[in-house]
Amino acid sequence: MENLLNEVTSRMDKSISSLRNAFNKIRTGRANPAILDDIYIDYYGNQTPLNQTSNISVEEGRSLVISPWDKNLIPEIEKAILSSDIGINPSTSGDLIRVTMPALTEETRQDYIKQARSEAENSRISIRNIRRDANQKAKEQQQSSEISEDELKRMEDLIQKETDKFISIVDTDLKNKESDLLEI
Numbered sequence: 001m002e003n004l005l006n007e008v009t010s011r012m013d014k015s016i017s018s019l020r021n022a023f024n025k026i027r028t029g030r031a032n033p034a035i036l037d038d039i040y041i042d043y044y045g046n047q048t049p050l051n052q053t054s055n056i057s058v059e060e061g062r063s064l065v066i067s068p069w070d071k072n073l074i075p076e077i078e079k080a081i082l083s084s085d086i087g088i089n090p091s092t093s094g095d096l097i098r099v100t101m102p103a104l105t106e107e108t109r110q111d112y113i114k115q116a117r118s119e120a121e122n123s124r125i126s127i128r129n130i131r132r133d134a135n136q137k138a139k140e141q142q143q144s145s146e147i148s149e150d151e152l153k154r155m156e157d158l159i160q161k162e163t164d165k166f167i168s169i170v171d172t173d174l175k176n177k178e179s180d181l182l183e184i
Contacts, residue, residue: 001138001147001151001155004134004137004138004141004155004159005134005155005158005159005162007134008130008131008134008159008162009162011130012127012130012162012163012166013166015123015126015127015130015166016123016166016169016170016173018123018126019119019120019122019123019170019173020173021034022119023116023119023173023177024037025037025038026112026115026116026119026177026181027086027087027101027104027112028104028112028177028180028181028183030058030061030062030101030180031058031059031061031062031063031064031099031101032058033051033056033057033058033064035064035086035088036050036051036056036064036066036081036086036099037049037050037051038084039080039081039084039086040080041053041073041076041077041080042076043070043073043076050066050077050080050081053068053069053070053073053077054066054067054068054069054073054077055067055069059098062100062101063098063099063100063101064098064099064101065096065097065098065099066090066096066097066098066099067095067096067097068095068097071095074092074095074097077090077097078090078092078097081097081099087102088100088101088102104181109181109182112181113178113181113182116174116177116178116181117174117178120170120171120173120174123170124167124170127163127166127167127170128163130163131159131160131162131163134159135156135159138152138155138156138159139152
């Protein structure tokens with residue numbers, strides 16, 4: 001029983017971390033280096049994440065400064081950022097690339113909120129599926145007489161409590177992301 005509960009908690013934790021990762025990629029008015037996590041550049045013939053070829057830092061809250069370790073990569077980085085679908089334009093000044101986050105319009109804010117809600121709903125579905133799988137395993141254990149009916153009920157209650165806890169974390173994270181997006 002303890003193993004099943006640990007597995008449930010571990011899988012639900014992964015759902016939450018996946019949600020937070022998805023939320024990091026949704027742009028707010030502030031600069032966040034995580035927005036560049038999905039950008040890959042051609043680095044000596046290999047597709048390499050931008051954050052593994054450069055130092056990325058936040059400057060004045062609204063812009064990112066990319067300092068490539070190999071200065072020959074600057075045109076490649078600019079091209080990768082422009083061809084990505086994140087809607088930002090890089091500007092080069094010497095050895096640095098600056099990316100200023102444009103102010104969000106009301107329409108884009110609402111689109112990002114929809115996207116955040118969709119990601120949160122996907123996480124809720126994932127958590128419920130984990131609950132369903134765990135309840136099914138517990139029922140199988142009860143049917144094969146590994147656990148009693150009372151233990152099955154206790155197990156289902158514990159699984160439901162974990163589910164409720166993780167769903168509330170999703171709701172809290174969504175609420176925080178929405179308030180970030182609405183902040184001007």
